[in-house]
Amino acid sequence: MTNVTTELRVPAAQYIRMSTEHQRYSLENQIPAIAEYAETRGFAIVQTYSDAGKSGLSLKGREGLKQLLGDVVTGRRSYSAVLVLDVSRWGRFQDADQSAHYEFLCRDAGVAVEYCGEPFENDGSMVSSIVKNLKRVMAGEFSRELSAKVSRAQKQQASLGFKQGGQMPYGTRRMLVSKDREPRFLLGPGEQKGLDTDRVVFVPGPGEEIGIVRRIFRMFVDQRRSMSSIAKKLNEEGVPSTDGWRWTLGRVRTVLKSELMIGYYVFNRTTGRLRGPSRPNPPNLWVRTRVMEPIVDSRQFAKAQREMGYKRGYGYAKSDMVKGLRRLLREKKKLSSDIIDVCTYTPCARSYGERFGGLRAAYAIVGYECRWRPGPRRRFSDEELLDGIRRLHTAFGHVTIALINADPDLPRAFVFMRRFGTMTRAYGLAGFPTTKAEACSAARKRASPRLREGLRYEPSRPRSERTR
Known part of the structure; x- marks a missing residue:
């Protein structure tokens, strides 16, 4: 009899999300509440989507919800309902229509959305629609009020001289x-x-x-x-x-x-x-x-x-920038970003690039032709790029974007980001820790002895000498 009852249950997926706001929304508390609802309503949970430690303010970073929506829209699913604890677990979006849109995508694909901890039935009636919309607005307002309170507290603590996050400057x-x-x-x-x-x-x-x-x-x-x-x-x-x-x-x-x-x-x-x-x-x-x-x-x-402010270039008139560049060309007989950067009477090379649409355009104005031509670019495979990361880690004990850019046998870091999405993902594929806590702990263990021993780096080679 039990087997027959189980077979007649409606297959359903559960979506659980927890930020850091309150213990009552922990994943351990959501799972039994949803399981009890499924038992009494005749659902059998066949799949779980979860976002642990993720804010409900946006879809960014919520891989569980993204996968759920993707499976529902494309039909890669084996269930006909999604069980969620309450409206706020679906999201605390500042635009209430965003939460409604995601629910509509499910319903349009034939997947019902059930709120297990709400006092209303999500049956499409006028009452449920009004209550749901009110709950969505309240969920967004909760985040707005919490943000204002946190901001006031941070400013008050900062006025007392207590650090409120952010980077620690050198020195x-x-x-x-x-x-x-x-x-x-x-x-x-x-x-x-x-x-x-x-x-x-x-x-x-x-x-x-x-x-x-x-x-x-x-x-x-x-x-x-x-x-x-x-x-x-x-x-x-x-x-x-x-x-x-x-x-x-x-x-x-x-x-x-x-x-x-x-x-x-x-x-x-x-x-x-x-x-x-x-x-x-x-x-x-x-x-x-x-x-x-x-x-x-x-x-x-x-x-x-x-x-x-002056060195940014916008403190200079364009005519003065051109005049300074002509003078530098007469003195040095050639131009480059390094020559411009060390000059005391011109802004930096980056300023010329921003004001004139590139260094080549600035060179053309003063009559200088840049003879540098890019050589043939080598095509690196994914495994060659990851091996390069491992090689740098073996040599230095850590890997940074600066080390990658300075290595003559590797392409610039943007190639890694374009190939793997982010440098964090590239590090992970290479077999290194990617979480902030793991990375900081590893950096602390590596950096301290190096600093005590007087760490010395070899200067990076000029870009013109790097293997392309």
Whole structure:
């Protein structure tokens, strides 16, 4: 009799999702609730789709829901119903019609959607339609209210000098303190506080890093070096950047722009709530708090900010940029991005590219013909690319985009991203950890001994010398 009853049950799939908002929505609690509903309503669960630790604000990153919708629309399924705990598990979309659209796709393909924990029947009646829409709006409003509360709390904590996420600039460290601001210990890369009552504050880094920071400002302000030439100089000398990695233009820019160098923590520069695009906030909304002793003089920092605005190229008139480039051509008899970057009276090569639509266009204006021609490009197989990642990992103990770009036997990193989707996926296919916690832990174990031993990198070869 039991076998007959089981065979007569309607095959169904269950969709479960948990963010981090409350224990009552844990996957362990959703599964038995849905199982009880299926038992009483005559469903047999034949497949499970899950999104653990995923926000319901958008479809991005929710592979379980994407697979469910794909299976339903394409007909690759063996069930005729989808069981969900409640409307909010389907999603907390800010547009209530988005959740309704996904449910419509299921119904249009002949798959019913059942909400196991709701007090109404999803039977298409007027009452259920009104209640469902109200629930969808309430689910979205919950996220909006929660986002506003979190934002207020973060700004209040930032005004007290407590770090609220984000990157740690070179030359600084994170100190874990108690609720009474009693110092506990320095946090290493990837380490986080363990108690809700603890806080994290910025403190100056070791003396050798502070010396490098001051040197960067001197090279940029006094010697009028470009940021790319500063990065090149530090790499040639074997000076390790954050976590022992190589210096890049972006890392130098971060040091020059961070107000932590003059002792101020600035928060709320941008707003990107509810998974929306990030947009800059006006300065009157920034939270600026003095948190530590300055590393560089405030007047030198101000000069660096003015110079950065000038060096971007938009502080120059186009006629002045052309005049400077002609003068440089007369002096050097040739032009290249490296020659332009080290010149003290022209903006950087990137500025010329942005203002004139490429360096070749800028060269043409001053009458210089670039004779470089790309050679035949080698076609790498997937396994050759992954073997290259493994080879770099064996040689350096870690793999970064900078190491890939500097290797003469490998293509640029964008080739890996175009081939595998993301560098994280490429690392995973090569057999390395891809989660943030695993990567940070591995980087911490590798970086510390290397820094103690005085890590030295060989400078990258010029692009013209690389194998193509």
